[in-house]
Amino acid sequence: MSERRRRLGDGLTILAGARPDVLAAAPGARPRFVALGGVLLSTGALAAVSAAFAVGMALGVWWPVALLVGLGWGAVVVNLDRMILVGMAHDASLKRNLIMAVPRIGLALxxxxxxxxxxxxxxxxxxxxxxxxxxxxxxxxxxxxxLEADTRFADLPELEERIAQQEAIVASGGAADAGLAVVRGTVAEKQAALDSAVTVSRQLEAKAQCELDGTCGTGDAGTGRAYLQARAAADAQTAVVDSARAELDAAVAAVTAAEGRSASLAEGSLDRDREEFTRLTAELDRLQAAFDAENEGSGGILLRLEALDRLGDENMTLAAAQFMLSLLFMCVEVLPVLMKLLLNFSPPTAYDRLVALRDSGDVDLEEMAQESRRTVARAREELLVLAERERVDRQKEAILARRRVALAEIAARTEAGRAQPETAAAEAPAEPGRQMWDTGPIRELAARTVRSVRRRPIDRMPTTV
Incomplete structure (x- = not known):
C-alpha cells in the first residue's frame, strides 16, 4: 500500500513540474508538489466532466463517446495548466511575477x-x-x-369565409345569399304596398257597408247615391289590391329564381374553393410541421444558454446562484496559478535553491565544455597550420636544391664549353674549304639551339627564384 502511495505521489510531483533529481536531494518539498499535482488533477477532472456534458448537450452523442471526448479535453487542460506552472519559476520580484502571472491568469480565466x-x-x-x-x-x-402573413397564404381567411358563405347558400337553397338583398327589398316594398292597398280596401268596404246600413255617412239606409259612390270606390280599391298582389307574386318569383341561381353558382364554385383551401392549408401545415420538428430538436447548448439568460433576467435569485456557481468553477481553474504565484512570493525553499544551483552548475559545465571545445578546435587549427608550413618549407628546400644542382651543371657545362674550343684549335687540322651552300656559323647556331631545346626540364630552370 505504501509503495502504491509512493508511486502515486511520484506521479503527482512529476505532474506538478517537480524535478525528480532535485526532489531526491530536497524531500521536504515533496508534499507541496503532491498537493499541487492533486489540484491540477482535480481541474483536469472537472474539465473532463464539463466537456462530456457539453458534447452530450450539443451533439447528443452516446455518453461513453462523450466521456472519451471529455477525458481528452481534460488531458489538454491539465497539460496547459502544467505548462503555466512550469513556466513560472521562483522569483521574489513583484513586478516580474505580475508580468508573468497576468497573461497566465487570463488564460486560466x-x-x-x-x-x-x-x-x-x-x-x-x-x-x-x-x-x-x-x-x-x-x-x-x-x-x-x-406564415399566415405570407403572401402565399394571405388569402386563406377570405377563402375560408367565402367557403362558409357558399356552404350556407347551398344549405339554404340560396336564401343566405347577401347579394339578393336588393331583390328581397323589392319584395318587402311590394308586400308593404299590398298591405297598404288591403287596408284601404277594407276601409272602403266598411264605409260602403256603413252607407248601406245607414250607420254612418248620410245616415240613410239603402242603396242611395252615397252608397253607390262608396261602393264604386271600394271596387276600384279592390282592383288596386289585385294589382299589388300580382306585383308581389312577381317579386317573390324573382327572388325564388335568384336564390336558385345563387345556390347553383355557389355549389359550382364551392368545390374549387375547397380544393384550393385544402392545398394551401396542407402547405401551411407542412411548413409549420417542419419548423416544429426543427424547433423541438433545437435544444442545443446555444438555446440552453439563451434560456439560462432569460431565467436570470426573470429571477434574480437564480441569476445570483448562476454567478456564484460559475465563479466557483473559475476559481477552481485559476487555483493552480494562484498557488504558484503565492509560492513565488514566499522565501526560496531548499528545493528552489537546489534548482538554482543545479541550473547554474549546468550552465557553468556547459560553458566549460564549450570553452574546451573551442580550445581543442584552436589547437587543431594551429597544428594544421604548422603542418602546412612544414610541408611548404620542405617543398621550398627541394626546389632550391634542384636549382642549385641545375646551376652547378650549367656552370660546369659552361666551363667545359670554354675549354673545348682551345683544345680543338690546337689539335684539329686546317679547316677545309667551304662549299657555296655552306652557311658556316648559322648552322652551328641552329645546332646549339636544337641541343638546348632537347635538354631536360631541370636544365632549363631559371637562374632566379
Whole structure:
C-alpha cells in the first residue's frame, strides 16, 4: 500500500513540474508538489466532466463517446495548466511575477469560463428545460403568424369565409345569399304596398257597408247615391289590391329564381374553393410541421444558454446562484496559478535553491565544455597550420636544391664549353674549304639551339627564384 502511495505521489510531483533529481536531494518539498499535482488533477477532472456534458448537450452523442471526448479535453487542460506552472519559476520580484502571472491568469480565466459553462447548464437543467419548452412554443406561434402573413397564404381567411358563405347558400337553397338583398327589398316594398292597398280596401268596404246600413255617412239606409259612390270606390280599391298582389307574386318569383341561381353558382364554385383551401392549408401545415420538428430538436447548448439568460433576467435569485456557481468553477481553474504565484512570493525553499544551483552548475559545465571545445578546435587549427608550413618549407628546400644542382651543371657545362674550343684549335687540322651552300656559323647556331631545346626540364630552370 505504501509503495502504491509512493508511486502515486511520484506521479503527482512529476505532474506538478517537480524535478525528480532535485526532489531526491530536497524531500521536504515533496508534499507541496503532491498537493499541487492533486489540484491540477482535480481541474483536469472537472474539465473532463464539463466537456462530456457539453458534447452530450450539443451533439447528443452516446455518453461513453462523450466521456472519451471529455477525458481528452481534460488531458489538454491539465497539460496547459502544467505548462503555466512550469513556466513560472521562483522569483521574489513583484513586478516580474505580475508580468508573468497576468497573461497566465487570463488564460486560466478563459479556461475557467469554458469549463464552468457546461457544468452550470447541467446544474440548472430542469429550469432550463421548462424555459426551452416555453421558448419553443413562442417560436412556433411567431412562425405561424409569419406564415399566415405570407403572401402565399394571405388569402386563406377570405377563402375560408367565402367557403362558409357558399356552404350556407347551398344549405339554404340560396336564401343566405347577401347579394339578393336588393331583390328581397323589392319584395318587402311590394308586400308593404299590398298591405297598404288591403287596408284601404277594407276601409272602403266598411264605409260602403256603413252607407248601406245607414250607420254612418248620410245616415240613410239603402242603396242611395252615397252608397253607390262608396261602393264604386271600394271596387276600384279592390282592383288596386289585385294589382299589388300580382306585383308581389312577381317579386317573390324573382327572388325564388335568384336564390336558385345563387345556390347553383355557389355549389359550382364551392368545390374549387375547397380544393384550393385544402392545398394551401396542407402547405401551411407542412411548413409549420417542419419548423416544429426543427424547433423541438433545437435544444442545443446555444438555446440552453439563451434560456439560462432569460431565467436570470426573470429571477434574480437564480441569476445570483448562476454567478456564484460559475465563479466557483473559475476559481477552481485559476487555483493552480494562484498557488504558484503565492509560492513565488514566499522565501526560496531548499528545493528552489537546489534548482538554482543545479541550473547554474549546468550552465557553468556547459560553458566549460564549450570553452574546451573551442580550445581543442584552436589547437587543431594551429597544428594544421604548422603542418602546412612544414610541408611548404620542405617543398621550398627541394626546389632550391634542384636549382642549385641545375646551376652547378650549367656552370660546369659552361666551363667545359670554354675549354673545348682551345683544345680543338690546337689539335684539329686546317679547316677545309667551304662549299657555296655552306652557311658556316648559322648552322652551328641552329645546332646549339636544337641541343638546348632537347635538354631536360631541370636544365632549363631559371637562374632566379
Amino acid at each position: 478563459v479556461l475557467g469560463v469554458v469549463v464552468a459553462t457546461p457544468l452550470t447548464l447541467q446544474v440548472f437543467h430542469k429550469e432550463i428545460d421548462a424555459e426551452i419548452v416555453s421558448m419553443q412554443a413562442e417560436a412556433a406561434d411567431a412562425h405561424r403568424q409569419s
